[in-house]
Amino acid sequence: MSELRQDPVSGDWIILATERAKRPHDLLEKKKKRRPSPLSKCPFENLKKSGNWPPINVYPSERSWRVAIIPNKYPALRHNSTCGFAFKTGPYWRFGGIGHHDLAITRDHYRNWAHLGEKEVYELFSIMQKRYSELKNDKCLVYTSTFFNWGESAGASLYHPHAQMITLPIIPPGINHSLGGSASYFRKHRRCVHCEIIKFEEKSKKRIIAKNSSALAVAPFFSRRPFQIKIFPRKHRPYFEKTASSEVKSVASVLRTVLLKIEKNLHDPDLNFFIHTSPLKNQPNYKHYHWHIEILPKISLPAGFELGTGVDINVVDPDAAAALLRKY
Ligand SMILES: [Zn+2]
Ligand SMILES: [Zn+2]
Incomplete structure (x- = not known):
């Protein structure tokens, strides 16, 4: 029988309809x-030659950098000397x-x-943290x-592995949704909704994919898509x-482990992952929030029902997804 499940953060509902796929394996082509x-075609092999120099930040040095933050040559947003302002055209x-991009x-x-x-993953996280602090x-x-x-x-147009960081003059609606849900849960229960999720998942064990002393990866109970994964620092951050380097190291290590498990167990699917964290400004307002990483393998695509209603149909039980991902 199918079941409706609610995300306690966003309030969004999903339909878990496992009968629509025979076994999780059937989805993995x-x-x-x-x-x-x-x-020879990669612009990141010689940053100077490809006009990607100077970088915003490199580590450990300009000559022998292992990780770097560079401005995107084809940015979605561009900074200039003045802030943007809002104006109205009709409605x-x-x-x-x-x-910044x-x-x-x-x-x-x-x-x-x-x-x-x-x-290396830790070094990457570390220069990204520095970039957030600058921004x-x-x-x-x-x-x-x-x-x-x-x-x-x-959506990757280049093979060379790269994360993108887009900094905006607004809080994006998806983030507002997550921040708002976390705030209203906190007002009601005086507790962090993500800490509650972590506590419950640790106890139940069924949906845990990987963990270490300071981080945890789970297939959420309310997974929107097959094999969706969330990675949390265990402590409320x-x-x-602003997360301490020892904890960031743990999160980076779990992320790496989980990505390897996805590659091995799901036959290297295309995927997206992203960081959900508090805004750069008015930070005391977001003490209730718990930053995390979300991974969405591109195994099923949203269709008419999902696009028209915002309700996702997931055909893989997250318990089964976690069991399969834990394998190797
Ligand atoms: Zn390259
Ligand atoms: Zn928390």
Whole structure:
């Protein structure tokens, strides 16, 4: 029998309809092995030559950088000397498209984040944290969204692994939804909804995919899509950039483990993952929030019902998804 389940953060409902797929395996097509693009066509092999120099930040040094933040040459938003302002055209609001669009890259063309050393993933997180702290000082911008697209169907136009960081003058609606849900749960129960989820999942054990001393990866009870995964720092931390390095190391390590499990158990599907964290501005207002990472493998695409209603139909029970992902 199918079941409706509610996300306690967003209040969104999903339909879990496992009878629509025989077994989780049935969804996983054996695809041709992913082919890396040639190095000669990659703009990140020689940053100077491709006009991606100077970088915003590199680590450990400009000559022998392992991780770097560079401005996107084709940005969705561009910063200039003044802040944008809102104005009205008929019934429509418009706002100057100012912001930043950065890329966080690793040196190696061939190894994606699943295959980086733990130290490298941590170094990446660490320079991203630094970038968040810098962006906080920009008086025009309020939110940085960090996301990673892997594979063409997930929106990646380049093979070379890279995360993108878009900083906006508004809080995006999806984030507002998550922040608002977390705030209203806190007002009602005086507790963090994500801490409650972590506590429940730790006790039930069924949907845990990987964990270590400071981080936990679960297939959420209310998964919107097959094999959706959330990774949390175990301690209540509202701000990604203010999280202690030992905890960030743990989250980075769990992310890497989970990405490897996805690659092995789900035959390297295209995927997206992103960080949900508190806005850059008015941070005391977001003490209730608990930052986390969300991974969505591109295994099923939203169709008419999902697009028309905002209700997702998931055909894989998250208990079964976690069991399959734990395998290797
Ligand atoms: Zn490359
Ligand atoms: Zn919490």
